[in-house]
Amino acid sequence: MTMTKMIKFLLVTVLSLTILSYMSIAKSSPRDITGTYRCKGHDPYLTNPNFTENLILKKNGDSYKVELIGVDNAIPSNLGIAIFNKNIDNAFAFVYWRPANPDTKGIQFMIIKPDGSLNGTYANSNSKVIGTEVCKKI
Amino acid sequence: MKVVIKNIVIGLFCMLSITSYAASTTTPLAENYECQRIDSSKHSTSYQVTIKPTGRTYTFQWVVEGKPVLYGTGVVQSDVKNAISAIFWDPENTDVYGVEIFEIKPDGSLSADWIEKSQTQLGSETCTKK
Numbered sequence: 189m190t191m192t193k194m195i196k197f198l199l200v201t202v203l204s205l206t207i208l209s210y211m212s213i214a215k216s217s218p219r220d221i222t223g224t225y226r227c228k229g230h231d232p233y234l235t236n237p238n239f240t241e242n243l244i245l246k247k248n249g250d251s252y253k254v255e256l257i258g259v260d261n262a263i264p265s266n267l268g269i270a271i272f273n274k275n276i277d278n279a280f281a282f283v284y285w286r287p288a289n290p291d292t293k294g295i296q297f298m299i300i301k302p303d304g305s306l307n308g309t310y311a312n313s314n315s316k317v318i319g320t321e322v323c324k325k326i
Numbered sequence: 327m328k329v330v331i332k333n334i335v336i337g338l339f340c341m342l343s344i345t346s347y348a349a350s351t352t353t354p355l356a357e358n359y360e361c362q363r364i365d366s367s368k369h370s371t372s373y374q375v376t377i378k379p380t381g382r383t384y385t386f387q388w389v390v391e392g393k394p395v396l397y398g399t400g401v402v403q404s405d406v407k408n409a410i411s412a413i414f415w416d417p418e419n420t421d422v423y424g425v426e427i428f429e430i431k432p433d434g435s436l437s438a439d440w441i442e443k444s445q446t447q448l449g450s451e452t453c454t455k456k
Contacts, residue, residue, distance in 0.1 A: 316381025
């Protein structure tokens with residue numbers, strides 16, 4: 189390869205890398221998180237803090253309906269609405285509320301791992317402590 | 327010619343280093359912001375928003391003419407360095423609450439999407455540091 193061709197090759201490489209880098213930070217569509225997940229968590233508000241539950245997410249226009257159901261229960265303990273930020277596609281958040289106790293509501297922030305599993309951090313409104321939860325799609 | 331190639335390689339290395347450094351740093355949250363909040367009907371309202379760390383969470387207040395009209399509790403994720411999510415609620419109306427996710431821009435400004443519990447369309451909010 190002559191020197192001129194080598195320089196041209198390097199310049200094209202640099203230009204291509206620049207374009208690829210721009211494209212990777214441009215807005216991308218959020219992933220579809222619809223489905224049922226089995227979750228294990230640690231709740232600072234419970235006497236026995238370790239728990240297992242199912243998380244059900246159903247797309248509803250720009251948001252998702254959320255249900256949190258204990259594995260031995262038929263009725264959701266918590267309901268919620270989840271959304272993405274248009275500029276962040278690897279995390280979403282949902283507000284949750286407890287139908288049996290309407291004063292209990294909070295926020296949960298979930299990271300979507302590359303394998304589709306979810307890592308969550310949550311807190312009740314006005315709380316200074318957080319709970320954690322890890323969910324895998326079933 | 328060898329000098330030209332060496333300069334291109336050095337330039338490429340510097341570009342990649344700067345890009346990866348920028349991606350790994352975190353822009354810290356400020357305490358006071360001027361915000362424009364747009365609801366799903368495209369109605370815009372100006373607020374002063376304060377965000378303060380409170381233990382493992384953050385406390386939000388949306389203030390109009392010195393009076394808080396919305397409160398919030400926020401949480402972050404260590405693996406998502408450029409975002410914070412919050413529940414917000416109306417202290418005057420217990421049926422009005424929702425979820426908001428703020429992107430923290432490199433310049434410290436905030437860009438958020440939000441939805442109220444009873445709604446189906448998103449609102450948005452942009453904030454600049456005071």
